């Protein structure tokens with residue numbers, strides 16, 4: 001489950017930004033090469049964020065595709081994977097860019113009044 005490693009890094013980044021504040025949700029720009037699908041990532045987050053200020057936070061993943069520029073015919077296309085062949089001319093002389101980013105875009109904090117604060121003791 002490689003998602004746990006990914007989410008671990010993301011949670012660390014969120015906590016660096018959030019400090020002690022309770023996090024309601026956050027948005028991450030993630031390249032498709034990370035193979036980070038929402039379902040497994042949510043499960044990983046549940047594990048990693050348990051008993052932290054991120055518990056219950058909603059993670060929004062923005063998938064960033066790979067951009068491929070053909071050096072032969074200058075065709076630019078985006079893909080979810082690294083393709084070795086230009087679909088326009090068949091050339092294998094291709095520049096790949098992106099698809100591997102992992103950027104914390106925004107963090108949304110929970111309201112100061114926490115519903116869980118009513119517990120006695």
Ligand SMILES: [Zn+2]
Pocket residue numbers: 070071072073074075086087088089090091
């Ligand atoms: Zn081409």
